[in-house]
Amino acid sequence: MNPFLYSRKDAYVLHKIGRNEPCWCGSGKKYKNCHLNFDSRLEGYLYQGALVPPHSIIKNQEQIEKIKESAKINIAVLDYVSEHIHAGVTTEEIDQWVYDVTTKMGGIPAPLNYEGFPKSVCTSINEVVCHGIPSKDRVLQDGDIINVDASTILNGYFSDSSRMFCIGDVSPEKKRLVEITKQSLQVGLEQVKPWGFLGDMGQAIHDFAKENGYSVVREIGGHGIGLEFHEDPWVSYVSKKGTEMMMVPGMIFTIEPMINMGKANVVVDEEDGWTVYTADGMPSAQWEIQVLITEDGYELISY
Numbered sequence: 001m002n003p004f005l006y007s008r009k010d011a012y013v014l015h016k017i018g019r020n021e022p023c024w025c026g027s028g029k030k031y032k033n034c035h036l037n038f039d040s041r042l043e044g045y046l047y048q049g050a051l052v053p054p055h056s057i058i059k060n061q062e063q064i065e066k067i068k069e070s071a072k073i074n075i076a077v078l079d080y081v082s083e084h085i086h087a088g089v090t091t092e093e094i095d096q097w098v099y100d101v102t103t104k105m106g107g108i109p110a111p112l113n114y115e116g117f118p119k120s121v122c123t124s125i126n127e128v129v130c131h132g133i134p135s136k137d138r139v140l141q142d143g144d145i146i147n148v149d150a151s152t153i154l155n156g157y158f159s160d161s162s163r164m165f166c167i168g169d170v171s172p173e174k175k176r177l178v179e180i181t182k183q184s185l186q187v188g189l190e191q192v193k194p195w196g197f198l199g200d201m202g203q204a205i206h207d208f209a210k211e212n213g214y215s216v217v218r219e220i221g222g223h224g225i226g227l228e229f230h231e232d233p234w235v236s237y238v239s240k241k242g243t244e245m246m247m248v249p250g251m252i253f254t255i256e257p258m259i260n261m262g263k264a265n266v267v268v269d270e271e272d273g274w275t276v277y278t279a280d281g282m283p284s285a286q287w288e289i290q291v292l293i294t295e296d297g298y299e300l301i302s303y
């Protein structure tokens, strides 16, 4: 017996659950009426050498509904920010709005105390790539571009999305960066379908950014999400078609490319340990959406 093949096969429960036993997904349905065909298909791809997702990141209908409830708060938070953000507001005020809207709707801001993060939201301005910490000392200025990245926990279920905002009179160069980065999500989404690969989406986004004269951050990416803030898979936007994890129904992950006007290199603030800057000091933009892979495509969960 080839021990490698044996161990791969052993990773799957296809041959361990009886057809009439309850499915592993927790739906309560019999295996034969639930994920049996799914597992056969997954196993086929596994033997072809594909990186297929573990069962632990496949969501059932009930979990999907709960994650969508969480996402409603996340969307409401960003809608609120979009209606109130303007020059003269501090990023600390934005943090307060996020905290207030989230908690009034029964949620908890996921960033707050996450691995020591001190605030409820990330606010990343101009050359800040991501993980900017809100501060009473940072007043939004005419011409700034800012990413507001909100994440919510509701009843233990997670959602995560971010948007860019142009403050007042923004230069055409920065406006274009914001716009192309937004469009890159659509370009990526065209590759998002069950039984395709995350790399199909990653390469599409990378190619699109490069065609437009920009670079894509390599070190920081997206992630699975739902039962945890950050689950497998890690999602790259500089990956190659036909590589990385296979996308299958029930997977939920974020698409959140960070696109730089200059070089792709980034540096982390040594003092706060969080703020990520472009190494060359040029502007960076990011939009983030959360998607569910369905039987025939995808569903946008939060934006």
Ligand code: MF3
Pocket: 110, 111, 112, 114, 115, 117, 121, 122, 131, 149, 150, 151, 160, 223, 254, 256, 288
């Ligand atoms: N919202 C970020 C993401 O998209 C994570 C931020 S972690 C924090 O994955 F601690 F900085 F909030």
Ligand code: CO
Pocket: 160, 161, 222, 223, 254, 256, 288
């Ligand atoms: Co995210």
